Amino acid sequence: MRMKNTILLLVVLAAGTAVFSPGLRNGFVYDDLVTIEENLFIRDWGNLQRFFSSDYYIRAEEYSFRPLVTLTYFLDWELWGLKPEGYHLTNLIWHLAVTAALFGLARKIFKDPGPAAIAAGIFSLHPAAAEAVEGISFREDLICAFFVIVGVWAALKAGRDGGTRALRKFQAVALLFFILALLAKEMAATFPLLAGAILAGDGRESFRRMRSWLVFAFLLAGAYAAARYLVLFQQGALPSVPEFGPPLTRAAIFCKSLGLYGLRAVFPVRLTVEYPDPLPGIAWGGAFAGAAILIPAGLLAAWRTAPRGEGEGARIGLAWFILALLPVLNLLPSPRLGAERFLYLPLAGFALWAGALWSRGHRIKQKTARMTLNLALGGVFLALGAGSLLRNSAWADNYALFTDAVAKSPRSSKAHHGLGNELFHRGEAYAAIREFEEALAIFPREPFYYNSLGVAYGELGRYRESRQQFEASRRLNPNDPTVLVNLAVLALRAGELDEAETHIRRYLLDRSFDPQGHLILGEIALAGGNWDKAGNAYREAIRLNPAEVAAREGLGYCLYSAGRVEEARRVWREALRYAPNNPQIREWLAATGGP
Secondary structure (H helix, E strand, O other): OHHHHHHHHHHHHHHHHHHHHHHHHOOOOOOHHHHHHOOOHHHOHHHHHHOOOOOHHHHOOOOOOOHHHHHHHHHHHHHHOOOHHHHHHHHHHHHHHHHHHHHHHHHHHHOOHHHHHHHHHHHHHOHHHHHHHHOHHHHHHHHHHHHHHHHHHHHHHHHHOOOHHHHHHHHHHHHHHHHHHHHHOHHHHHHHHHHHHHHHHHOHHHHHHOHHHHHHHHHHHHHHHHHHHHHHHHHOOOOOOOOOOOHHHHHHHHHHHHHHHHHHHHOOOOOOOOOOOOOHHHHHOOOOHHHHHHHHHHHHHHHHOOOOOHHHHHHHHHHHHHHHHHHHOOOOOOOOOOOHHHHHHHHHHHHHHHHHHHHHHOOOOOHHHHHHHHHHHHHHHHHHHHHHHHHHHHOOOHHHHHHHHHHHOOOOHHHHHHHHHHHHHOOOHHHHHHHHHHHHHHOOOOHHHHHHHHHHHHHOOOHHHHHHHHHHHHHHOOOOHHHHHHHHHHHHHOOOHHHHHHHHHHHHHHOOOOHHHHHHHHHHHHHOOOHHHHHHHHHHHHHHOOOOHHHHHHHHHHHHHOOOHHHHHHHHHHHHHHOOOOHHHHHHHHHOOOO
C-alpha cells in the first residue's frame, strides 16, 4: 500500500510539473515589479530586524503582515538575484508541496489512495491555481495553503490517533502550523473552522478530543485579526476600497462573489487577473447574475445529496470550500469582486469533494460504467491541464496579462489601469491616457488612477493638466508619497526648482531610505548648478542602493563639472560594473581620455 501511495503521488506531482514548468520562462509581472524587481528591502539581510517594527509595511512594500513570505524573497534574492526563473521555480516547488500535503490529508480522510490521488490531481492541474503559481508576488497563497493543510492534517491526527501524549504532540504541531500560516497570509484565520469541519466529519470522538484546542485556536485567530486591524489602520497602509452602501447591496455582492468562485471552480474558463470592480452597480447588474443564484443553490443541493460514511469526504470538501472563501466574499468592503489566487486554498475543498464523488461512482458494479467514469475523469484532467497551460502563457509579461484582462473583463478599472501602465512603459503615452481615463470612468474615487494620468500628461509636456491630476489624487489621499515624487519631477521639468525641492524633501521626511528620492534631489540640485549639493544627494542614493547607475552617472558628472576629472572617471568606471552597456557612460569615458 505504501508503494502504491508513493507511485500515485509521484504521478500527480509529475503532471503538475509538466503543466506549470513552462511558466518558468515568464518574467516579473503584475505586483512582482514592486515586490521583487524594485524592492530594496529584500536585498539586505539587516532588514530582518524590521519584521516586527512599525515601518515593515512601508519598506517591504506590503499591505499586510506576511513576514514568512518576505523571508522567502530574501532567500530567492540571495540565490537568483533578478533572474525571474529562480523565483518561478520556488513558486512551483511550493505548489507541488501543497499538492503533496493535500494528498496526505485526503489519504487520511478517505483511507484510500485512489480518491486521494484524484483530489490531489484536480488541485494540481486546476487552471484557477495558475494565478497563485505564476504570480511570484502571490506566493503567500501557496505558503498559507501548505501550512493550513499540514496543520489540519495534524489536528485530524490528534483527534483520531493515540493517547494523551500523542494528542498533546499533534495539537502542538497543528498550532505551530496555524501560526506559520497566519504569518504567510491572514486568510489562514479560517484554520479553526476548517479543522473543526474535518474533525466533525470524522466523528464525535475526534471533535470531542479537540474541542478545547479548537476554542483556543478561535481565540488566537480573533486576537490576530484584531492586532492586524489595529496595526494596519495605524499605519494607514490599506488601499482605497469601494463603498458598498446598504446591507442588501452587500448581500448581493456576497452572492455574486460566491457565484464567481463557484463558477470558476466548476468551469475554469475565461479566467482573468482582474474582474469587474465590486461597485453597487455590479451588485444588481447582469454580470455573474446567473452564477449568484445557481452556484449557492448547487452547493446546497450538493450538500444535501452528499454521500455519508468514509469520513463524509464530500461534505467535508464542500464545507472546506465555503468556509475557506469567507474572508474574500466581500462581507466587508473589498476592492475586488474576486481574484483567482483567493480561490487557491478553497480549491483544496473542491478537490476533496470531487475525490469523494469519484470514490462513490467507482463502486458501481458495472464494468462499462466504471470505464466510462474513468474516461470522463481522464478528459477532465486533460481539460484542466490544457487550461493551465493557456493561463501560463497569459502570464508571460504584463502586456499579455493586461491585454487579456481588458478583453475578458472590460468593466474592471484595474484591468484598464494595468494596460495603461504597460502602454506608458512602451512609450505609447496617448494610448495609456485612454486606458487611464477608462479606469477613472469606472471608478472615479481611486487616487492612484489620477496619479498615473498625471504622469502620462507630464510625459507629453502637458504640465497644467498633469498638475491637475496630481492635485486630484492628493485630495483623495493626502498622505500618498508617490504624488509628492511626481509633483517634484513635474516642477523640475517646468524649471520651478524651489517648489520641486519642497516636494521631494517632504517625501524624504517619511521615506529617507528610498534612493529614488535622493536621486531626484540630486537632479534638482544639478539643475540649479550646485555641484556639491547634488553630489551629496547622489552619494546618499548610492549608499542606499549601490546598483543605482543613474546616481553614479550623476555623481560622475558633478565631479567632472567641478574639475575633478579622475574622480569622475573612477565613478563612471564603477557604474559600468552594474551597466556595462550604458552608452552615455562609455561616451563620457571616451571623451575624457579613454575607457
